[in-house]
Amino acid sequence: MRAAWDEVYWLFGCSLIAEEARLYAEAGTDPDHPWRPHRVVERVEEARDAISLVLEPVDGHILPHRTGQYVAVAVDLPDGTRQPRQYTISSASGSAALRVTVKRVRGSDGAPDGQVSTWLHENAHVGTVLDVSQPAGDLLLDDSDDALVLISAGIGITPVAAIVDDLAQRRPDRPVHLFHVDREPETHALVADVRDRAQRLNDVRALTWYSASEAEGSAVRSGRMDLADVELPQTARVFLCGPLPFMQAIRGALVARGIAPERIEYEVFGPDRWARQPKSGAA
Structure with missing residues (x-):
């Protein structure tokens, strides 16, 4: 029996090694040197404590990616440590x-500020060279005709921005529902970018909630996101991105309204301690 399990583990390990090699080959990356230098060619102050960095490879070889993927960025901190962090690619593929x-992660209740995000905000300017990994991630935009429901909170808007950018270029006819919640307009990153590209879509419905400010306009509401009275197509594909408690609560609400669990995708950066398909639809 032990020999049989050894064979299973060996075959599984070989499969993973082969898949890793394939990904490195597709990206033109040396597996012994997975980090590739990228230069910041543009920096945009998106909102309070949120910036966008446009990165181009120093060697001119573009990293192919699919809409919805992320990269890791590694920086050398003042204490001599080297720290990587994952960030969604907030622009479309191609x-x-x-x-x-x-x-920028600011510490509260005794927690320290985010080391890498603080370093990037203070040091990453046009001309700065950063080490970037190859793109990865499986929260990917498909090419079906199903309606899309894109639900985000805070900086979770980043994959939504990439998806809307992609649809505006390639599939403006695909129905899209955009639901986002933020603290206030001043913290709402990429809002102008998403609105501009959403205007190029033929069938889009958008609604925003601000939890710490008064609402203005028919498409903006105050308080927490509430989808109870919002029209939702039962056969839509749903993307969730935001803090884990937010996604758990929204997923529970969607399942309670009849959206099949397998049609709900989500993105968690770091260890995923939430099962892909919890036993019940409750948050």
Whole structure:
């Protein structure tokens, strides 16, 4: 029995090694040197404590990516440590450069500030060279005709921005529902970018909630996101991105309204401690 399990593990390990090699080959990356230098060619102040960095490879070789993927960015901190962090590519595939949007993490209740996000906000300017990994991630935009429901909170808007950018270029006819919640307009990153590209879509419905400010306009509401009275197509594909408690609550609400669990995708950066398909639809 032990020999049989050894064979299973060996075959599984070989499969993973082969898949890793394939990904490195597709990206033109040396597996012994997975980090590739990218230069910041543009920096945009998106919102309070949120910036976008447009990155181009120093060697001119573009990293191919699919809409919805992320990259890791590694920086050398003042204490001598080297720290990587993952950031969604907030622009569509096919562009000559990668755009990442970084929220500055400020510590509270005794927790320290985010080391890498703080470093990037203070040091990443046009001309700065950063080490960037090959793109990865499986929260990918498909090419079906199903309606899309894109639900985000805070900096979770980054994959939504990439998806809307892609649809505006390739599939403006695909029905899209955009739901986002933020603290206030001043913290709402990429809002102008998403609105501009959404205007190019033929069938789009958008609604925003601000939890700490008064609402203005028919498409803006105050308080927490509430989808109870919002029209939702039962056969839509749903993308969730935001803090884990937010996604758990929204997923529970969607399942309660009849959206099949397998049609709900989500993105968690770091260890995923939430099962892909919880036993019940409750948050």
